[in-house]
Amino acid sequence: MHQFGIWRQLFSPLHALNFGVGGDATQHVLWRLSNGELDNISPKVVVLWVGTNNHGHTPEQICEGIMAIIQVIKNKLPHAHTLVLGLLPRGKLPNPLRERNAKVNMLVQEAVSTLPHASFLDVNPGFVHSNGSISHQDMYDYLHLTPQGYQAVCQPLHAHIKSMLDKPAEN
Numbered sequence: 001m002h003q004f005g006i007w008r009q010l011f012s013p014l015h016a017l018n019f020g021v022g023g024d025a026t027q028h029v030l031w032r033l034s035n036g037e038l039d040n041i042s043p044k045v046v047v048l049w050v051g052t053n054n055h056g057h058t059p060e061q062i063c064e065g066i067m068a069i070i071q072v073i074k075n076k077l078p079h080a081h082t083l084v085l086g087l088l089p090r091g092k093l094p095n096p097l098r099e100r101n102a103k104v105n106m107l108v109q110e111a112v113s114t115l116p117h118a119s120f121l122d123v124n125p126g127f128v129h130s131n132g133s134i135s136h137q138d139m140y141d142y143l144h145l146t147p148q149g150y151q152a153v154c155q156p157l158h159a160h161i162k163s164m165l166d167k168p169a170e171n
Contacts, residue, residue: 007151010158014165022135025054026065027171037053038076044072045164047157049085049123052097054060059103064109065088081164085157086122092142094132121160125152137160 007018019037021028028048048069051062066084073082085107109120127138127149134142138149145153147163 006154010154014161016159020049023053024050025057026050026069027054030065030069031073033072033076041077043047043077043080045064045161046074046077046080046082047085047161048082049087051108052087052090052101052130058098059107062100062104063107066104067111070112070115072166074117074130078117083116083164084108084120086120086124088124088139088145089128089134090143090152092134092136092157106164116133121157123153123157125156126153133141 007016011018019032019072021032029048048066050069051066054062054065057065070082070084073080086105089098089101091098105120105122109122112118112120129135129160136147137141138152140146
């Protein structure tokens with residue numbers, strides 16, 4: 001989250017940690033999580049948002065990578081719930097990468113739906129306009145979010161996380 005203002009406003013009060021690294025692909029996250037990044041913490045919720053940077057991979061391969069990450073999280077943090085965020089559309093106009101991200105979302109949502117310790121959340125607030133375009137006011141380069149774009153994504157995400165944290169723990 002490059003927008004530290006929104007992080008401080010919404011997520012810091014939740015005592016959240018941010019392990020995101022710009023440019024990460026699923027294999028990078030998998031390596032870090034397998035090599036100590038989750039050691040000595042016990043979060044209630046882990047938010048996973050990865051896959052758009054998996055250049056050259058098919059939607060099926062990206063989904064497999066995300067599912068492998070979810071499994072590592074489950075193994076290392078058995079009491080945590082993993083909230084997988086859907087990939088955002090990308091590109092000013094419809095393009096193969098946007099189609100790939102949509103297919104990844106479909107596959108991941110389907111795969112996660114059977115897991116009691118994970119769920120999928122579509123965080124796209126409607127960035128694609130009726131003519132198929134994305135505004136540079138939401139994504140300055142049609143990939144990375146502007147402060148306005150982060151606000152549109154993070155407000156509902158924050159509300160969702162809060163509702164998860166407010167639920168009584170299940171045995």
